[in-house]
Amino acid sequence: MREFDRFLQRQTRLYDALADSTLGLRLISGESVDAVVNNRRPLGDIHWSFWLQLACGGLGLIIGVAVWAFRQTEMAASYYALTGIGLWLSASAAAIYSTRELALPGTLFNVIHAVNSTGTLLFTAGFTATLAYYPARLADWPIGRILVGVYVTVAALLALRWVPSFDVGVRVPVLAGFVLAIALAILQWRRARLDPVGRAALRWFLFSWFFGSSLFVALVFIPVLFGLDVGAVQGPAFALLLIIHLSLAIGISRYGLFRLEQHWSRILTIAGSGLAICLVDVTLVWLLDLGTALALGVSLAVVGWLYFPFRQWAWEKGLRSNRRRPALVRMVTSILSRPDEPADQAWSRLLQQAFSPGDIRSGPQGITDAIVDDGLRMQIAADVERPALELNLCDRGARLFRRDDLWLLADLRDVFAAALGYRERLIEGVGEERERVARDLHDDVGARLLTLSYRLQGEDAEQVRQALGELRSVIYSMRAGAxxxxxxxxxxxxxxxxxxxxxxxxxxxxxxxxxxxxxxxxxxxxxxxxxxxxxxxxxxxxxxxxxxxxxxxxxxxxxxxxxxxxxxxxxxxxxxxxxxxxxxxxxxxxxxxxxxxxxxxxxxxxxxxxxxxxxxxxxxxxxxx
CATH class of the missing domain: 3.30.565.10 (Histidine kinase-like ATPase, C-terminal domain)
Known part of the structure; x- marks a missing residue:
């Protein structure tokens, strides 16, 4: 805090010096010159990041309040609106002091900085509290109110200078909120394992969070640890928070969620990979107290020899565990192995193997192949031999139907039609062969037994007739459906x-x-x-x-x-x-x-x-x- 106070005093002296119409400057060469001070700053001279930060804060506020206006009864929407207020306060205040031309009065600077810190804490509190209620409420006790109360208290203590440093007043609470958000995200993920819509919403939520957070860490946090000045990127970095805000608005409004699912693993891998590399650098510089050059070399070795092989192994293992679609060859074999199974039943069983739906129901006539209800159901059009169907809850509710499922359905139609045609030709061939054998038995063996029954008398004739009746039954069994x-x-x-x-x-x-x-x-x-x-x-x-x-x-x-x-x-x-x-x-x-x-x-x-x-x-x- 003392260093910050000295900074504010220096800003005050500079501002007072600029209050005169002329300013005496001493150059490095020792020469003294007088500069004319223009107390009016044209709009064209204001840096573009000033307008960017104002736009980010304003849009965040508008989006947050708009979502709350339409979802006033949902706790998640209320805390989401709080993140919009926090972003607006933080970005608007940062826009003033980060794009100042030279100096601001110390008192004004202190107030603006306090507003910025308060907005950051409110954004963290609202964001973490949103995860406690979205997509499902995790507990009956008021987690959100407690979080907001704690962060408002910290903001008040920071404004009153009752905290020893900005690390304790801002950075530690933000980091703690980040860790708590991870824990809440894990709980929400487990809670939503049987809720496909909630799971897709949570995936969108976490994508927004990881994407914006990992970029923010890479652009702002990591360079500071290496002693680099990030003042030039602080303004653009607020655009990342706006990306998070926009994405969360889409998620809470439940718009087009299932389209993200097919890219989810790829997005999570990319974001997680970038964050993991950043964490390796942070660990080497901060915990091991290595120099920047040495840390760079060690991090390259760790990442190249340990992290990337581990990531490749985990990726391949994940791909193997996600291969839940049966091979087309196995599908064809299952159809051919049941020649008496009706086509309708075989088609339903094939769809069950491919998509593992919660249930399969008859659908209205005239429908086309389509995914409806945000991916909860997939409609399957009827054809000449099979009625229209509706599949509900893909993978028994573990995920939503997505666009590539329609592509798989088209492939299944072609494969099923070919396999069914082959099965029909196979059954026809087997039937023709059975008919030939049955005809030979009837015309040859049957005729001989009939003649023998007329020639014999008594018990012998009765046994021949029984054999003839048994032969007739065998012939009927060979003529399926006769x-x-x-x-x-x-x-x-x-x-x-x-x-x-x-x-x-x-x-x-x-x-x-x-x-x-x-x-x-x-x-x-x-x-x-x-x-x-x-x-x-x-x-x-x-x-x-x-x-x-x-x-x-x-x-x-x-x-x-x-x-x-x-x-x-x-x-x-x-x-x-x-x-x-x-x-x-x-x-x-x-x-x-x-x-x-x-x-x-x-x-x-x-x-x-x-x-x-x-x-x-x-x-x-x-x-x-």
């Missing part, structure tokens, strides 16, 4: 009637419900037929009944069968476990159903029920109809 459920029930009835006639049993066949019209998959036809056939075989073989009643209940989603016949054997609970019972239970379980036996007066009832496989493509089309 039968509807109604046709399948007709096949069952014909087979049951034939077998009951051969066993001298009367059959009663009843069907309730409306079978679904869709053709069934071959595997499902074979599994259902084997379950029905084995139940019928057990009834005819072990009970030798004179009558059998078959009741089938069918719906769009389930199939149930009840087989009742005359019976005089033991209770089902007393049956000895054998391969036949195990096979029946296994077949029902494989179909997702169950099978039960119950003894009623002089009859045995076998009940089995299974869910029907749903055609996903038809279900999705009905859902979007």
């Amino acid at each position: 039968l509807s459920l109604a046709d399948l029930l007709g096949e069952w009835r014909a087979e049951a009637v034939d077998r009951c006639e051969m066993a001298d049993a009367v059959i009663e066949w009843v069907v309730y419900g409306e079978p679904p019209p869709q053709a069934r998959a071959g595997g499902e036809i074979l599994a259902l037929t084997r379950l029905f056939r084995e139940v019928l075989t057990n009834a005819l073989k072990h009970a030798a009944p004179s009558w059998i009643s078959v009741t089938i209940q069918v719906s769009q989603t389930h199939l149930a069968c009840r087989v009742e016949h005359a019976y005089e054997g033991p209770e089902p609970a007393e049956w000895r476990a054998n391969i036949g019972l195990h096979n029946l239970r296994y077949r029902a379980d494989q179909l997702g159903g169950d099978i039960q036996w119950s003894r009623e007066p002089q009859t045995l009832v076998t009940r089995w029920a299974v869910p029907l496989q749903i055609d996903e493509a038809d279900a999705m089309r009905e859902a979007h109809a």
Whole structure:
């Protein structure tokens, strides 16, 4: 403070000397000359940095107050307005004393300097308090009011000269606010991990902060440590604070945030790299007390041999951890490995792999591929085979959708269409080969078994007919989608009637419900037929009944069968476990159903029920109809 007081006294003496109309000057050569003093300073002689600082302060004030005017209920906007007031006070005061022609009265200089220091402290308090409330409030207790109270108190103590130095009154509080802002930024980042909009806003906020702060440190703080005069750049440096202010205004207004996200890692790396290099220089000069020349050489060695390799390693590791898009080859493989998966379902699964959205919903017809709601949702246009969709919360809310996601979507469309076309041709080829094999079995093996069944009598003929029925089921399974459920029930009835006639049993066949019209998959036809056939075989073989009643209940989603016949054997609970019972239970379980036996007066009832496989493509089309 004493050195500053001596500076103010010297300014007062110079100002008093300039009050006369002439001023006597002694040159270095020893010659004395009289200079005429012009007490009026033309506007054209005022340095351009004076107007720049006034513009920065004025714009900061206008932006801060404007944001507060539209967001008066938000605490963040209030403290942001305080940063505008602080910038205005600091820049306006600095504009006067930093561009003075020679001297100012000591008293006036002291007041202007106090206003500048107060504005700097208010800017720091408002900036730090904003981070306590934006994008989310971190605590219920009034962090902002406490911070403002502390910094206003420090400003008052500085104005009253109750602090030992400007380091204690200005620089230490500013540095402390900087460190506290880092801690609050970390807390806000953790709080916003599931809030993509808040996370994008915070990224914009931190970008503004690091960009302006690192440049300010590089232009003003580092040169001072090397003993360089920064008076010429102090005025332009306020433009950096204005950049921070403008960027924060955009962030708080939530304008176009998601466009920054694709450049976030690059921006953070550049800003962090510059700041890290500056910190290395500061550490070498300040802590190790090295000279400027030696510190420069050591810093080059440290940066070149240690910092840059470490940064490259961290960058590559970050790139590897961010490779969350599956390879296109793996996508194609996943599509081809599921030939029965409907195109709609495969497309949704592919989008799930590529973008990991929180959910996928049907979208309105007529939409185009677009990112909406500040990146919260991505709309996907419909095409001939697939309906319109909406993806919500990219990476399950960890980030927003961005423009390169639309480019990825276009690539996925092309790859999916090619893979789907190849899968269809593959399925067609496999189907043709199955059809050829099924035709050969029917025309050759089937014809031979049929001829053999007519030539044989008794039990041998029955075994041949069973083999022929099994062959028919295998042929149906190879012809995927060859039968509807109604046709399948007709096949069952014909087979049951034939077998009951051969066993001298009367059959009663009843069907309730409306079978679904869709053709069934071959595997499902074979599994259902084997379950029905084995139940019928057990009834005819072990009970030798004179009558059998078959009741089938069918719906769009389930199939149930009840087989009742005359019976005089033991209770089902007393049956000895054998391969036949195990096979029946296994077949029902494989179909997702169950099978039960119950003894009623002089009859045995076998009940089995299974869910029907749903055609996903038809279900999705009905859902979007």
